[in-house]
Amino acid sequence: MxxxxxxxxxxxxxxxxxxxxxxxxxxxxxxxxxxPSEPLDYLINQQFFRYGEMRMSFFKVGVGxxxxxxxxxxxIYYEGDRNMKNFSLKxxxxxxxxxxxVGKDIGYYKIFIPEFSGSEVFVQILDQNHNIxxxxxxxxxxxxNYFNFETSGTYFVKVTNISDEQLKIEVEFGxxxxxxxxxxxxxxxxGGIMVVIALYIKLRDYRTEQPDENIS
Numbered sequence: 001m002x003x004x005x006x007x008x009x010x011x012x013x014x015x016x017x018x019x020x021x022x023x024x025x026x027x028x029x030x031x032x033x034x035x036p037s038e039p040l041d042y043l044i045n046q047q048f049f050r051y052g053e054m055r056m057s058f059f060k061v062g063v064g065x066x067x068x069x070x071x072x073x074x075x076i077y078y079e080g081d082r083n084m085k086n087f088s089l090k091x092x093x094x095x096x097x098x099x100x101x102v103g104k105d106i107g108y109y110k111i112f113i114p115e116f117s118g119s120e121v122f123v124q125i126l127d128q129n130h131n132i133x134x135x136x137x138x139x140x141x142x143x144x145n146y147f148n149f150e151t152s153g154t155y156f157v158k159v160t161n162i163s164d165e166q167l168k169i170e171v172e173f174g175x176x177x178x179x180x181x182x183x184x185x186x187x188x189x190x191g192g193i194m195v196v197i198a199l200y201i202k203l204r205d206y207r208t209e210q211p212d213e214n215i216s
Contacts (some may be wrong), residue, residue, distance in 0.1 A: 021036045059202075076180050080176060081171065087169045097171060100153070107149055111123060113169055120162050183210075
């Protein structure tokens, strides 16, 4: 019981000694011939200096996490399995390409039409039993779409030219490695949040230290 009573007293004594020590250092650092600085001002300045250092460290850590996360996301993406092919399709013609997917993840396909002039193509994603698991009409020069696959096997992307003119089409079909991107994604998100918070605190302090002046 006595220890619990004396803990606050002990903390108060330690804090008082620290404050007195800072005040003593402030007095010893006064420049000869200059106006003496107030010990309380020195104490406040020291505290703000430490706060500024912590804020800058917070910002630097956030930027570091953001860069590291983006690097890992890029590496995982470029290491993913993918196939690329070029097709020249007449009206109503179709073309297919396939790829082996493993496990349960998210796949993607990218359609690029170099000489786009408002044409449309119909895209289907088929599983190993040729069941349709996704379909879409692409009416832009470049389009990237995603789909979920539940089991390992061979999957197909089927592209059909539904326009009235012959089209040259570039098709990219692959795995996003979405599961491997979870941790780098969390790191990137955490870094971005830290950067936003640090910038917000900096802007708030700037407005506090330099309030807007009325322009006459």
